[in-house]
Structure formats: C-alpha cells, structure tokens
Amino acid sequence: MITKRDRVVIIGAGVTGTAAAKVLLEYTNVSQVILIEKRSGVAQVNSHPLNNAQTSHDGSTETNYDLGHALRIKPSATALRRYAVSKGDPKLFQKTLRMCLAVGPKEVLLLEKRYREFKPHYPDLHLAYREELARIEPKVVEGRDRSEIISALVSTEGFIINYQELAKHFLADAERDPRFKAVFNSSVKKIVRRDDLYLIQTDSFTISADVVLFASGPYSLLFAQQLGYGTDYAILPVAGSFYSSGEFLRNKVYRVQIEGMPFAAIHGDPDILDMRDTRFGPTTKPLPLMERHQYGTSKDFLRLPLLSTLRGLGSLLKIIWSKQLLTYVIKNILFDLPVIGPALFLREVRPIVPTIRYRDLKLRRGAGGIRPQIVNLKTQELEMGDATLVGENAIFNTTPSPGASVCLGNAHRDAKKIVGFLGPDYYFDEDKFQRELGELPKSA
Ligand SMILES: Cc1cc2nc3c(=O)[nH]c(=O)nc-3n(C[C@H](O)[C@H](O)[C@H](O)COP(=O)(O)OP(=O)(O)OC[C@H]3O[C@@H](n4cnc5c(N)ncnc54)[C@H](O)[C@@H]3O)c2cc1C
Incomplete structure (x- = not known):
C-alpha cells in the first residue's frame, strides 16, 4: 500500500494563511491541509x-512604488x-x-x-484638478487657499x-473541502526537521508535516531561524496608529510620498466598520514587539537578531x-501622546483636509498593528514589500504592508511551490486559477 506523503501544515490564520488554504484546496490535488492558529478565530x-x-x-x-x-x-x-466582488458582501468590501x-x-x-507613465497599464486612472476635486472630495478643497495648486x-x-x-470567506471556502482541518487555540512553540518530515510542537499536541507554510507574521522569521534559514535577516517592527475624526472623506485619499522616506505618508479614508468615520494614519513608530499591545511578545522579539546582536544593532543605526x-x-x-499628539498630528492632516480642527482628532487607543519590516543584516538595509524565505519543503512569509x-498572489505563488516540493504526481490548475481570479480579457 502506498501511503500519501503530502500533508501540508499552515501556521497562522490571518489573510495569508487562510488564502493559502483556500488556494491549495481549490487548485491543487494535495490530500491534506491543516491550519493551526493560536488565537480563537x-x-x-x-x-x-x-x-x-x-x-x-x-x-x-x-x-512609493515605481512602475515595475x-x-x-x-x-x-x-x-x-x-x-x-464574487462574494457580493458589503461587510467584505x-x-x-x-x-x-x-x-x-x-x-x-x-x-x-506618473499619470503619463502609468495610464497605459492602469486604464482606471485619471487626473483631477481643483474643480473636480471640489465635487468628488469636497473637504479636500474647502477652506484651502485659492492660490495653492492641487491635483x-x-x-x-x-x-x-x-x-x-x-x-472568514477563505476559511469557509476551505472548510467545504473534506481534505481540510483548522485547529484554533493552539500555539506553535517549536519546529524540528526529522528524516523527511517536520515535527511541529504546539502547546497542546505535536503533528508531523511533509510541507510547512508559515503565515505567522514576524513569527515566520523566528521559526525559519529555528530551522537555520534566514539568519541574515532581522525584523524592525513598525507600529502604526490611527486617528478617528468623524465624517470628512468619502474616498481613500493618500499623499505624495515624502522623498527618500521608506514608509508611506499618512492618508485619510472612511472606515469599513463605520463609513461615516474618517480615519487618518497610520503613524510610524518602532516598537520592540512581535504583536501590537501584546507586551509578552517582546521576549520573542529579542530572540531575533536586531537588538540582541552587534550586527543587528549596527544595521539599525545605519538605517536610522x-x-x-x-x-x-x-x-x-x-503622535501617540495625549494633548501634544493630536496637535502635532493636525499639521500632517491639514494638507489633506484644511478645515479639520484639533478637537476633531481622537487617537484610537488599542488599535493599529505592527508592520514587520525586514532588515537585511548583510547589506544593512531595510527591505521593503513582503518577504518570503524558501527552505526544504518549507515557506516562511513575514508580510509587512x-x-x-497580495495574499491571493502569495497563495498562488506558494501553492505552485508546494506542488513542486511534492513532486510530479501533484499539479497546480493554473488555467482554473486564471479563469476565476486572473486579469479579465480586455473585452470583458
Ligand atoms: C498599520 C498597518 C497598516 C496596514 N495597511 C495595509 C493596507 O492598507 N493594505 C494592505 O494590503 N496591507 C496593509 N498592512 C499590512 C497587512 O495588515 C498585513 O500584511 C497582513 O494583514 C498580514 O496578514 P498575515 O495573515 O500574514 O498576518 P496576520 O494577520 O498578522 O496573521 C498572522 C497569524 O499568525 C498567528 N500566529 C503567529 N504565531 C503563531 C504561532 N506560533 N502559532 C500559531 N499561530 C500563530 C497569529 O495569531 C495571526 O493570526 C498594514 C499593516 C499595518 C500594521
């Protein structure tokens, strides 16, 4: 009897892990996908x-992105x-x-x-000047000096x-497939490679995997390093807070990137949880934590080589x-401090909404995540964008903004990599993926 050796274990049920589960089940022939998440949902x-x-x-x-x-x-x-769009769920988008x-x-x-360069590739773009802006986003124009040129x-x-x-939608899709199992409230503590398998120890059980996909934010790098991968990388955790302001903007309004700055400038937009509340942010504040507001995660951060090694500290100083x-x-x-914070932040927001007042801005306490920015310890540079390490039958995604x-794009890439790990009996149904989720033909 041939025993199938194709158990894929995914660690982390954020958008990255759930997207990977959905894509593996819908577009490949792997026979078992297990998702482990330490939280309850x-x-x-x-x-x-x-x-x-x-x-x-x-x-x-x-x-902050060039055309390429x-x-x-x-x-x-x-x-x-x-x-x-296929889900037609207003809570979703x-x-x-x-x-x-x-x-x-x-x-x-x-x-x-930029418009001239990008328009051939993005037909949905146009340039709007003051008159149109007054119509589509009035608060951007109201109270602005007439001599100030905007577009x-x-x-x-x-x-x-x-x-x-x-x-949730990805998980529901995956759960329709009997090859899938999700396990919540189980935190992965350790992973070791034994023979051709990975042994994954959680706080309540141990499981073996033929392929492992880490979708655990900054923890993906910590586990990669347990296995000897990615030792030339560290993480600079950059927290981002948001301010609430009440009803100001109808659309997502970003600003031109500050030249040479590795982080996006603040923007304003309606909150999907309450479209009448405009949020401004995120701010950019390094914090020695793996997860925001989870102070116990600082000891895990110190296991990564940013503050605990000389070359980590050297890289950090060089970047700053x-x-x-x-x-x-x-x-x-x-910006996160009471009284002075909103006063300083107001100066950042006024170029977007000139009439906004100090009393309109309220810091959202307890909200805002952490972007795990990758530091390359060899080059002593920050690596922007999402970061992935590939090991033997293992993938580690750290996913800053x-x-x-890009969660479905990453899932597409990772599922193809996984069937490659498993060998010639396994396939990724690219035609089906492109039909369902690829670029629509021009005439459509
Ligand atoms: C302020 C801010 C603004 C952003 N804005 C945008 C934006 O507008 N657009 C955009 O595309 N991206 C944005 N991002 C980035 C985006 O939020 C992340 O890239 C994305 O949510 C990452 O998803 P994920 O599933 O990889 O990680 P997460 O959603 O963090 O999920 C990781 C999961 O792994 C679990 N986990 C961790 N360790 C373990 C373990 N040991 N055992 C079991 N489970 C574990 C965690 O509990 C968690 O559920 C922003 C990020 C921040 C912080």
Whole structure:
C-alpha cells in the first residue's frame, strides 16, 4: 500500500494563511491541509480591520512604488478584487475612489509625469484638478487657499477591504473541502526537521508535516531561524496608529510620498466598520514587539537578531542614520501622546483636509498593528514589500504592508511551490486559477 506523503501544515490564520488554504484546496490535488492558529478565530492580528489601513493596493496611486514594482503587485490585487466582488458582501468590501493628492507645483508635476507613465497599464486612472476635486472630495478643497495648486491621481478602482471578513470567506471556502482541518487555540512553540518530515510542537499536541507554510507574521522569521534559514535577516517592527475624526472623506485619499522616506505618508479614508468615520494614519513608530499591545511578545522579539546582536544593532543605526529617520521617528512617537499628539498630528492632516480642527482628532487607543519590516543584516538595509524565505519543503512569509493586498498572489505563488516540493504526481490548475481570479480579457 502506498501511503500519501503530502500533508501540508499552515501556521497562522490571518489573510495569508487562510488564502493559502483556500488556494491549495481549490487548485491543487494535495490530500491534506491543516491550519493551526493560536488565537480563537481568524485574522485577529494585523489582518484585523482596526489594525490596518483596509486598502487594496495595486501600485498605481502609491507613489512609493515605481512602475515595475506596481506591475508586480497588480495581478495579486486583481485576484483579490475579483474574489471580493464574487462574494457580493458589503461587510467584505466597499468600492470608492482611491487617490493620491498633490499639493503645490512640484507634486502636481510629479503626478502628471506618473499619470503619463502609468495610464497605459492602469486604464482606471485619471487626473483631477481643483474643480473636480471640489465635487468628488469636497473637504479636500474647502477652506484651502485659492492660490495653492492641487491635483489628484484618481483610480476608480478604490477598494476598501475588511481583511478579517476576507479571511472568514477563505476559511469557509476551505472548510467545504473534506481534505481540510483548522485547529484554533493552539500555539506553535517549536519546529524540528526529522528524516523527511517536520515535527511541529504546539502547546497542546505535536503533528508531523511533509510541507510547512508559515503565515505567522514576524513569527515566520523566528521559526525559519529555528530551522537555520534566514539568519541574515532581522525584523524592525513598525507600529502604526490611527486617528478617528468623524465624517470628512468619502474616498481613500493618500499623499505624495515624502522623498527618500521608506514608509508611506499618512492618508485619510472612511472606515469599513463605520463609513461615516474618517480615519487618518497610520503613524510610524518602532516598537520592540512581535504583536501590537501584546507586551509578552517582546521576549520573542529579542530572540531575533536586531537588538540582541552587534550586527543587528549596527544595521539599525545605519538605517536610522542613512535614511535620516531619527526626527521622523521621534515625531511619530509623539503622535501617540495625549494633548501634544493630536496637535502635532493636525499639521500632517491639514494638507489633506484644511478645515479639520484639533478637537476633531481622537487617537484610537488599542488599535493599529505592527508592520514587520525586514532588515537585511548583510547589506544593512531595510527591505521593503513582503518577504518570503524558501527552505526544504518549507515557506516562511513575514508580510509587512501591503501583505494583505497580495495574499491571493502569495497563495498562488506558494501553492505552485508546494506542488513542486511534492513532486510530479501533484499539479497546480493554473488555467482554473486564471479563469476565476486572473486579469479579465480586455473585452470583458
Ligand atoms: C498599520 C498597518 C497598516 C496596514 N495597511 C495595509 C493596507 O492598507 N493594505 C494592505 O494590503 N496591507 C496593509 N498592512 C499590512 C497587512 O495588515 C498585513 O500584511 C497582513 O494583514 C498580514 O496578514 P498575515 O495573515 O500574514 O498576518 P496576520 O494577520 O498578522 O496573521 C498572522 C497569524 O499568525 C498567528 N500566529 C503567529 N504565531 C503563531 C504561532 N506560533 N502559532 C500559531 N499561530 C500563530 C497569529 O495569531 C495571526 O493570526 C498594514 C499593516 C499595518 C500594521
């Protein structure tokens, strides 16, 4: 009798892990997929709607992405949006405009150049000037000095996504398949490689896996390092807080990226949990934690080589020095303080909504996640975008922003990698994936 050796274990049930489960079950012939999550339900960490900016990024209006980078994430955004639309669930997504606002002639010129370069690849883009902006997003124009020149690069494909609802849909899809099992309230503590198997120890059981996929945020790197992978990497955890302001914006309004800054500038948008509340953020504050507001996770952070090794500390100092991040970080730390925080933050928000007042801004306490930014200890540089390590029959995803936007793209990539690990008897049904979640033909 031939025993099948194809048990895939996924660790972490945020959008990344649940998307991987769904894609493995729907587009491959693996015979067992097990999802292990330490919390009681899906998407309670960075994928929770209170903790991230709820944007489906596709690269077009994100001025921190050049065209090459933008086009690399576009297919992932397409897959996500097609999936969301197919569910027709208003709790899952709301469609608005998404725009990048330019203030002053230098920024206006920059967006005009970007528009010419990006328009052939993103037909949903147009440039809007003061008159149109007054119509589509009045608060951006109200009270603004008439002599101040403004414009916006506008995408009509502005999706606000509740990534926790998305994870619930992925889980429900997976649960329809008898090859799947999800185990909650079980925290993975240790992983070892024995013969051809991985032995995964949780706080309540031990399980073997032929292939393991870590979708556990910064913990993915910690487990990779337990297995000897990714030892040249560390994590700089960058917390992001949000302010509530009441009803101001109808759409997602981003700003032109601050030149040379590795983190996106703050933006404003309606909250999918209450579309009449405009959120502004996220701020950018390094914190020595793996998960926000979970202070016990600091000891796990110290097991990673950023603060606990000389080359980690050297890399951190070099990053802060070379990117001139010190004042920026101090300012962002102050944003979270009472009284002075909203006063300083107001200055960041006014270029978007000139009439906003101090009393409109309320810091959302207990909300906001942590972006696990990857530090390359060899180059002593920050590596932006999502990060994946591949080992022997193992994949480790650490997913800083825009990790949620690319969850289906990552699942597509990882499922193909997994059938590759398993050998010639296994397939990934690419035609079916493209039919269901790929770019629509031009005529459609
Ligand atoms: C402030 C902020 C704003 C952002 N805005 C956006 C945005 O607008 N658009 C976008 O695309 N992305 C955004 N992101 C990034 C996005 O939120 C993440 O990339 C995404 O949610 C990551 O999903 P994930 O499933 O990989 O991780 P998570 O959602 O964090 O899930 C990881 C899961 O692993 C579990 N886990 C961890 N360790 C273990 C263990 N040992 N055993 C078992 N389970 C474990 C955790 O409990 C958790 O459920 C933002 C992030 C932040 C912090």
